[in-house]
Amino acid sequence: MKVPKEELVAGLAQFNPWWRNESIADLPGWRRAAFRELHTWMTSPPAPRAVLLSGARQIGKTTLILQTVESLLRAGVPAANILYATFDHPLLKLAGIEAVLEAWREREPKVEGPEYLFLDEAQFIRDSGTWIKHQVDFRKDRRIAFTGSAMPLVDASQESGVGRWHTIRLTTLSFYEYLQIKKLSLPELPGLRSLRDLFDWTQSDFYRTSEAAAAYVGHFHEYLVRGGFPQTAQVDSINQAQRLLREDIIDKVLKRDMTAIFGVRRILDLEHTFLYLCMHDGGLLDMADLCANLQIKRPTAQNFIELLEATHLIYRLPPYGYGKDVLRGRFKIYLADAAIAPAVMLRGKAVIEDAAALGVATETAVFKHLFARYYSQNVRFSYWRGKKEHEVDLVAEVNGSTIPFEVKYRAQHTGLRELKGLIELCEQKHIARGYVVTKSLYDFGVMSGLPQPTAEDNKPPTQIMRIPAPLLCYWMGAMEITTEPEQD
Known part of the structure; x- marks a missing residue:
């Protein structure tokens, strides 16, 4: 014109x-x-x-x-x-x-x-x-x-x-970047070049770092509900931050961009699809349940999900493996930021008081940080399911290595009985190192009591490191700025 x-x-x-x-x-x-x-x-x-x-x-x-x-x-x-x-x-x-x-x-x-x-x-x-x-x-x-x-x-x-x-x-701001723009005065944490460095730490290293990290936990929880968007991260009121985030997503992305760029006309159905995904963040996508609940046809729902991925509002993870395993499996859905679901639902700080919701938000944040850290290395992310419904939340395949992560963000101490899926995957695929993301700052260190291979097995022993979520997210963000991505 x-x-x-x-x-x-x-x-x-x-x-x-x-x-x-x-x-x-x-x-x-x-x-x-x-x-x-x-x-x-x-x-x-x-x-x-x-x-x-x-x-x-x-x-x-x-x-x-x-x-x-x-x-x-x-x-x-x-x-x-x-x-x-x-x-x-x-x-x-x-x-x-x-x-x-x-x-x-x-x-x-x-x-x-x-x-x-x-x-x-x-x-x-x-x-x-x-x-x-x-x-x-x-x-x-x-x-x-x-x-x-x-x-x-x-x-x-x-x-x-x-x-x-x-x-x-x-991606949205990492926890490390969030702390930088908030200009907070916090105890200094030790730097890491790679997560592998933790396997060389002494027990006193873990104790000292846990003590220093205590001041970070409250800010980590607020980060989960405030979000990694620079504008909303700096708004004083969490309720106001969530309203602004909701307006940006619902009004600007779903109602404006989807119409202007992709020609979507059924905006209400698209919004309902997104709300459904917000309620199932971090879960396996059940297309039959989605279609039945929202009364839309499967091709329409599939198109909406692809559009939401194209506008960077969601990530889709396939099951671990290749070929028929992936084609037959269901996708796992993560929102682009842990704060999106509570913002869309206008839940305020209620997420922090809801143990299940807080665990979901933490898993979403962990995935976002791992994605940001490894993306430039052409990483492939998936989830794994084995025998007896054993699962591993996240599996990163990067630079020829397979690195599994299991998120256990709960008050209880994480023991071997809660990690049957992670242990099974590591044994099956001969994986040398795995990581468990925990809640307690003292649920931190190398796990003992793991089954060890015999000389006849001819495979390396598996080591599993427990890392508190605030520390993992902090280090992932800090390493993204200061170092090149590591090879595990």
Whole structure:
């Protein structure tokens, strides 16, 4: 659609204050773990590719982009060669990408050096996948970063997009990042390079760390109900934070994005499907029960679930294995953040007082942290079910290793009788190390009494480490920032 150029130039000038030699307002001093990766791709790209920042709404993608812009300006990149444009804005959405670029160059003539294009909510650009592919192939003078809360182009243009963009998948804030933006003064915890380091600790190391971590538990529980969204994490009232989060998900994602991007018309059925998943967070998806309860047909429900995954509101985990085991099995569903379910249900702090709900929220948070930690390593997550309904909550397959995690967030001490599934899986697959995520800070350390293989078995002994959930989530977030992902 034809948009008056004067209006378009004026709109772009508002989004690009550096053209007027003005600083970027209200940028936080803290940076997400992904900043380092994005900055590297924009300054010294390992390959000629665009960068896709992919993730749910309100998790800090725009802030990350503007922090990168600020860093480029400080490094001496000419302001005229940097463009930020959000296609969530009606004026830019109507004008289209080519009109935006033309208005940019009328307002700011090109200066020698690369051009930097930061395109927010790029799913609203017409044929965005094809356009980005063309830019990467034929405009070597441009470095492009684009974001998407819902990116159909990733699937629709999968073949043409191969080798054209690098994806940085953003999750909500880790517990470590949450503590940083809250600027809390807490006892210092020892650093870890890898979870494997814990197997070399002495008993006194575990005791000292448990004592220091006592101050973290209350903040961890509040993190579970407040959520890892930067805006809501900083709101004083938990009820207000939950209302804001609910509005962002229900009103902006389900009612607006689903209609505008995917053409969904049965919004009420979609909302009911999402509410059903919120009530079954961390559980196996029973499609027959979902369809019967909501009175919708299976293909419709399947489509809704795929759309919710495309908008980064849920994760789906297949059963462990390959081939028929996966095809016949049911998916396990996790919400993108532990706070989503209590926010959608407006439960306030009630989750903390409900042992079962708190356990579910913790398992969701643990998965999110493990996903964020291992995602760049092409990890495959699944769950495992063995004999007599024995289960393991999470199995990560990364770098040729299989790493199982079982979440037991309850007051009771975790003994071997509660870990039959984990022990069975480790013995069956010859897994050297497994992890149990616990509640008590003193339910921490290497488990004893495990059955050991004989010399004839010719396999390594299994070690199982118990780790309190606040410490696991803290270390996963800290390691994401300070180290490269480990190989177990």
